Amino acid sequence: xxxxxxxxxxxxxxxxxxxxxxxxxxxxxxxxxxxxxxxxxxxxxxxxxxxxxxxxxxxxxxxxxxxxxxxxxxxxxxxxxxxxxxxxxxxxxxxxxxxxxxxxxxxxxxxxxxxxxxxxxxxxxxxxxxxxxxxxxxxxxxxxxxxxxxxxxxxxxxxxxxxxxxxxxxxxxxxxxxxxxxxxxxxxxxxxxxxxxxxxxxxxxxxxxxxxxxxxxxxxxxxxxxxxxxxxxxxxxxxxxxxxxxxxxxxxxx
Amino acid sequence: xxxxxxxxxxxxxxxxxxxxxxxxxxxxxxxxxxxxxxxxxxxxxxxxxxxxxxxxxxxxxxxxxxxxxxxxxxxxxxxxxxxxxxxxxxxxxxxxxxxxxxxxxxxxxxxxxxxxxxxxxxxxxxxxxxxxxxxxxxxxxxxxxxxxxxxxxxxxxxxxxxxxxxxxxxxxxxxxxxxxxxxxxxxxxxxxxxxxxxxxxxxxxxxxxxxxxxxxxxxxxxxxxxxxxxxxxxxxxxxxxxxxxxxxxxxxxxxxxxxxxxxxxxxxxxxxxxxxxxxxxxxxxxxxxxxxxxxxxxxxxxxxxxxxxxxxxxxxxxxxxxxxxxxxxxxxxxxxxxxxxxxxxxxxxxxxxxxxxxxxxxxxxxxxxxxxxxxxxxxxxxxxxxxxxxxxxxxxxxxxxxxxxxxxxxxxxxxxxxxxxxxxxxxxxxxxxxxxxxxxxxxxxxxxxxxxxxxxxxxxxxxxx
Numbered sequence: 001x002x003x004x005x006x007x008x009x010x011x012x013x014x015x016x017x018x019x020x021x022x023x024x025x026x027x028x029x030x031x032x033x034x035x036x037x038x039x040x041x042x043x044x045x046x047x048x049x050x051x052x053x054x055x056x057x058x059x060x061x062x063x064x065x066x067x068x069x070x071x072x073x074x075x076x077x078x079x080x081x082x083x084x085x086x087x088x089x090x091x092x093x094x095x096x097x098x099x100x101x102x103x104x105x106x107x108x109x110x111x112x113x114x115x116x117x118x119x120x121x122x123x124x125x126x127x128x129x130x131x132x133x134x135x136x137x138x139x140x141x142x143x144x145x146x147x148x149x150x151x152x153x154x155x156x157x158x159x160x161x162x163x164x165x166x167x168x169x170x171x172x173x174x175x176x177x178x179x180x181x182x183x184x185x186x187x188x189x190x191x192x193x194x195x196x197x198x199x200x201x202x203x204x205x206x207x208x209x210x211x212x213x214x215x216x217x218x219x220x221x222x223x224x225x226x227x228x229x230x231x232x233x234x235x236x237x238x239x240x241x242x243x244x245x246x247x248x249x250x251x252x253x254x
Numbered sequence: 255x256x257x258x259x260x261x262x263x264x265x266x267x268x269x270x271x272x273x274x275x276x277x278x279x280x281x282x283x284x285x286x287x288x289x290x291x292x293x294x295x296x297x298x299x300x301x302x303x304x305x306x307x308x309x310x311x312x313x314x315x316x317x318x319x320x321x322x323x324x325x326x327x328x329x330x331x332x333x334x335x336x337x338x339x340x341x342x343x344x345x346x347x348x349x350x351x352x353x354x355x356x357x358x359x360x361x362x363x364x365x366x367x368x369x370x371x372x373x374x375x376x377x378x379x380x381x382x383x384x385x386x387x388x389x390x391x392x393x394x395x396x397x398x399x400x401x402x403x404x405x406x407x408x409x410x411x412x413x414x415x416x417x418x419x420x421x422x423x424x425x426x427x428x429x430x431x432x433x434x435x436x437x438x439x440x441x442x443x444x445x446x447x448x449x450x451x452x453x454x455x456x457x458x459x460x461x462x463x464x465x466x467x468x469x470x471x472x473x474x475x476x477x478x479x480x481x482x483x484x485x486x487x488x489x490x491x492x493x494x495x496x497x498x499x500x501x502x503x504x505x506x507x508x509x510x511x512x513x514x515x516x517x518x519x520x521x522x523x524x525x526x527x528x529x530x531x532x533x534x535x536x537x538x539x540x541x542x543x544x545x546x547x548x549x550x551x552x553x554x555x556x557x558x559x560x561x562x563x564x565x566x567x568x569x570x571x572x573x574x575x576x577x578x579x580x581x582x583x584x585x586x587x588x589x590x591x592x593x594x595x596x597x598x599x600x601x602x603x604x605x606x607x608x609x610x611x612x613x614x615x616x617x618x619x620x621x622x623x624x625x626x627x628x629x630x631x632x633x634x635x636x637x638x639x640x641x642x643x644x645x646x647x648x649x650x651x652x653x654x655x656x657x658x659x660x661x662x663x664x665x666x667x668x669x670x671x672x673x674x675x676x677x678x679x680x681x682x683x684x685x686x687x688x689x690x691x692x693x694x695x696x697x698x699x700x701x702x703x704x705x706x707x708x709x710x711x712x713x714x715x716x717x718x719x
Contacts, residue, residue: 012708018669021708040712045659055639059656066660143614176572180612185693187610189266192697193576223698226684251683251701
């Protein structure tokens with residue numbers, strides 16, 4: 001780390017940028033609490049995951065190069081999504097296996113890239129202070145964050161320090177919600193069957209809130225819960241940790 | 255609607271199928287979890303199993319030669335088959351030479367893969383499936399829907415009806431025990447009357463030339479011991495160097511498959527009946543089958559040849575657990591099938607299989623030999639993309655999106671325009687129907703965007719500072 005405090009790029013992700021800017025502002029608030037010098041590079045769009053998972057490696061490489069250039073020079077790059085962070089951290093280096101110059105750059109970026117919730121806990125040992133949210137909540141582990149980046153204990157540990165928040169365990173919290181990026185629109189019938197089971201498990205917790213660390217999965221689950229008339233409201237965990245839990249949940253108007 | 259999606263639609267519309275899948279896979283997952291939790295060395299054994307398999311695959315010729323030499327010493331006759339068809343012809347040829355009228359078969363996925371049941375019937379040889387679940391699906395005229403529990407798609411109620419229709423003196427069939435008794439009574443005579451017994455092999459042990467079978471019903475032993483001739487069909491990837499490695503692999507296999515520490519029957523078969531033996535076959539044939547294995551090696555799928563056929567990946571697959579095994583339309587279903595089938599049957603006809611996956615990674619997590627299934631599945635998507643199999647509308651949608659993703663200014667302009675249009679379709683905070691979003695909104699609502707993009711709002715906020 002060249003700078004103290006570190007110069008941090010917030011890579012908001014395309015979904016947060018378009019659908020829920022509040023997660024971006026929650027991330028900024030958290031990063032400022034640990035005194036990072038946060039910047040939001042204006043040239044950011046998407047990590048390239050839709051292309052990667054559709055098999056378009058050439059297209060993904062172009063986007064990866066764009067991001068590698070964009071994010072050069074920052075001490076850390078922080079991403080409020082496990083799956084987008086994993087794409088940069090795990091997949092970018094693999095994409096350039098036969099190109100030593102870009103491979104080295106991709107590895108360098110991978111080493112500086114973090115998923116937001118684990119970054120706050122693992123790197124800074126941060127816990128919320130004077131944040132309260134008097135309600136009950138349950139937490140879904142999104143698959144990429146869980147299996148590629150080992151994000152599991154960190155969000156729970158930080159949420160445990162939110163005053164008044166009672167966490168309820170979710171049966172099958174580590175089981176995929178059926179989102180799967182483009183999977184959910186390519187195979188909507190299968191995706192629906194999977195998310196219907198997930199929604200039933202969420203409803204069974206009796207919690208008021210559903211929390212998670214990936215907006216794609218949260219939109220899938222929240223969208224299903226809403227379609228089925230459930231009253232459970234969904235937030236990104238960062239929003240609760242930044243004290244924004246009294247604002248509108250996903251799909252609610254201010 | 256293509257054939258895969260047709261099968262998916264049918265499967266999702268069948269609540270009995272879902273009940274059957276849940277009953278078996280839920281039990282399998284919880285039993286496996288308990289067995290792994292009670293085995294502190296699991297992670298170590300998994301690495302060992304992975305490395306051992308990789309070592310054998312990298313030195314396949316060496317170990318196959320060793321196995322052949324040692325098996326010949328036990329009195330076994332070794333046959334080599336390049337294709338499934340060659341393997342079937344060899345097996346049918348042995349049966350005909352033995353003037354076999356009836357053969358018993360103990361469950362073997364390789365047999366299913368190469369079409370052996372059909373080949374035997376086409377040759378006019380009576381085929382008796384002796385594994386209880388294989389017996390069930392033989393009566394029903396179906397194919398396996400799971401590699402460990404071939405009749406997983408059937409509820410016990412459906413099995414009761416089947417036995418009532420096909421068994422002699424089925425009895426009450428009110429309990430599982432009564433069903434098993436009826437199958438036992440009906441199968442027992444066939445066991446004793448068979449001329450040839452055909453089994454698979456879970457392991458080929460190179461330094462002894464023995465083969466290993468694991469079952470929970472003892473049907474493999476009754477298939478291989480009373481008949482005059484025992485034929486083993488085995489994929490060449492089943493090799494292990496010695497008994498030491500076989501023991502590690504057995505522990506990994508059985509715990510991952512059923513959550514037991516060991517199967518009820520674990521038998522090592524080495525050669526035909528020897529002078530002084532009270533029983534055993536007079537002839538012992540081992541058919542070593544390639545059937546696409548070396549092609550997989552050449553196609554960059556070497557890791558897939560580690561597979562022990564335990565079924566843990568499908569038990570933990572959210573897609574398999576909704577659509578069941580038959581929807582995959584191939585011998586091997588679930589994640590491992592989605593990797594193997596495009597290699598065996600060709601990618602063009604099976605391109606949906608690697609695509610119909612959420613890449614959630616749980617299959618890799620539970621795989622006892624750490625096969626990177628999601629990576630291999632994504633590898634097929636890459637090949638499908640390069641070969642132009644991606645449906646035109648999604649391929650173009652992606653290309654347009656990539657065009658914008660590489661041009662941030664245009665991207666923000668287009669994005670903020672879209673974000674202004676989307677709320678027009680909303681009621682309250684949610685969109686329940688919108689052009690181009692049917693795949694999403696058929697089953698879920700979409701939250702309306704919160705306003706301008708994050709970058710636009712951030713820029714405004716910075717300017718106001």
